[in-house]
Amino acid sequence: xxxxxxxxxxxxxxxxxxxxxxxxxxxxxxxxxxxxxxxxxxxxxxxxxxxxxxxxxxxxxxxxxxxxxxxxxxxxxxxxxxxxxxxxxxxxxxxxxxxxxxxxxxxxxxxxxxxxxxxxxxxxxxxxxxxxxxxxxxxxxxxxxxxxxxxxxxxxxxxxxxxxxxxxxxxxxxxxxxxxxxxxxxxxxxxxxxxxxxxxxxxxxxxxxxxxxxxxxxxxxxxxxxxxxxxxxxxxxxxxxxxxxxxxxxxxxxxxxxxxxxxxxxxxxxxxxxxxxxxxxxxxxxxxxxxxxxxxxxxxxxxxxxxxxx
Numbered sequence: 510x511x512x513x514x515x516x517x518x519x520x521x522x523x524x525x526x527x528x529x530x531x532x533x534x535x536x537x538x539x540x541x542x543x544x545x546x547x548x549x550x551x552x553x554x555x556x557x558x559x560x561x562x563x564x565x566x567x568x569x570x571x572x573x574x575x576x577x578x579x580x581x582x583x584x585x586x587x588x589x590x591x592x593x594x595x596x597x598x599x600x601x602x603x604x605x606x607x608x609x610x611x612x613x614x615x616x617x618x619x620x621x622x623x624x625x626x627x628x629x630x631x632x633x634x635x636x637x638x639x640x641x642x643x644x645x646x647x648x649x650x651x652x653x654x655x656x657x658x659x660x661x662x663x664x665x666x667x668x669x670x671x672x673x674x675x676x677x678x679x680x681x682x683x684x685x686x687x688x689x690x691x692x693x694x695x696x697x698x699x700x701x702x703x704x705x706x707x708x709x710x711x712x713x714x715x716x717x718x719x720x721x722x723x724x725x726x727x728x729x730x731x732x733x734x735x736x737x738x739x740x741x742x743x744x745x746x747x748x749x750x751x752x753x754x755x756x757x758x759x760x761x762x763x764x765x766x767x768x769x770x771x772x773x774x775x776x777x778x779x780x781x782x783x784x785x786x787x788x789x790x791x792x793x794x795x796x797x798x799x800x801x802x803x804x805x806x807x808x809x810x811x812x813x814x815x816x817x818x819x
Contacts, residue, residue: 510686510708511539512602518570518584521551524601525594530576531584537570540598540686542728544746544764545709551598553591592674596684599708603686606632606650619656631667637693648689649705655693661721663700666691670707670727670745683707685727692716698723698739707745714751726763738775750785760792772797 518535522528538549543559546552546568553572554563563571564580572586572594579585588594612618612630619638624630629647636642637656646660649667660666672683687706691697691713698721705711706728713725717735725731726745733751737743741755744763749755753767756775761767768785778792790797 510541510599510603512537518586521570521598522586525586525588525597527594528576528587529584530579530587531570535570535584539708540595540602541568541708542746543568545728551586551595553588553595555591592681592683596682599684599686608632613650625662643699652689652691652705654691655695655715657694658691658697659695660697661699661701664697664702666697666703667705668702670704672707672727672745687711687728689713692733695719701725704745720757732769 516537517533518529518531518537519533521537536549537551541550541552543552543563543566546566548567548569550568551570551572552563552566552568554560555574560577569582570584570586572588572591574588574591576587608631613632613634615632616630616634618636621639622636624642625644627645628642631648631650633651634648636654639656640654640658642660643662645662647665652667666689669685670683673680685705685707687708688710689703689705690710692715694716695713696718698719700721701719701723703711703725704727709728711725711728712730714731714733714735716733717731719737720739722740723737724742726743728745729743729747731749732753735749735753737755738757740757741759743761746764747761748766750767750769752770754772756773758776759773759779761779765779766782768783770786771783772788773779773794774788774790774797777790777794779794783789783794788797789795790800
């Protein structure tokens with residue numbers, strides 16, 4: 510998430526009321542999660558296990574809960590609770606804006622686009638030309654929809670990320686300040702849910718097709734011409750490359766990549782990055798040819814046991 514304008518390290522430290530390490534005029538352009546940070550971004554870290562990853566990342570400002578050696582060319586913000594202070598920055602730069610109409614006055618809707626009754630179109634949403642938005646669709650603030658997109662009834666675009674920190678007092682929610690971005694000629698089935706990014710964008714690439722009841726988690730990036738069948742669930746921060754096929758009721762864990770032209774058969778569970786150009790089956794998902802051979806072997810077990818008895 511980029512700020513509306515450049516800020517200095519001292520200005521951000523004043524907003525958070527924290528100590529800083531580095532030049533007071535050090536430039537700060539935005540905040541982001543570790544997997545999408547760029548120079549000028551703030552990234553937060555609150556566990557020693559991940560200190561090195563954050564300090565060595567592309568982010569040039571690290572919001573951290575311990576004073577450590579500051580890498581050259583970077584700056585630190587020393588916070589007792591980086592998680593809460595990251596939320597404070599999200600709320601400061603992207604505050605919640607109450608809706609005053611079912612289709613916001615600030616929404617931009619292209620020519621030829623049809624919006625059926627009972628839809629909600631939030632603040633600053635952009636919808637391209639020749640789209641068809643069916644009844645009872647909800648599109649949260651700041652979403653971007655391309656041209657020729659079809660969204661079926663009951664779909665929700667832009668819900669909050671499912672991202673919590675467990676504390677002694679309960680769960681602390683990470684505030685979502687990102688967007689949903691849908692590229693041209695995407696079809697989104699009925700009752701699909703696509704969460705916005707925590708600080709970046711959740712993206713559905715051009716000409717991809719989602720069946721009914723598909724869930725896409727925060728900050729996930731779906732490539733071009735991807736097919737996703739009904740009741741599949743993709744967690745946050747996943748990359749699905751171009752021309753992937755995902756059949757029904759597939760579950761995909763967070764932070765992994767499904768590479769180009771992979772096919773995942775129905776009801777598979779994916780917990781690791783999958784190479785492209787192959788088909789996968791089962792939980793955990795493995796090469797489908799290997800899996801089918803294993804299943805064929807399992808069917809021989811009753812016969813083998815009978816032979817042993819004899």
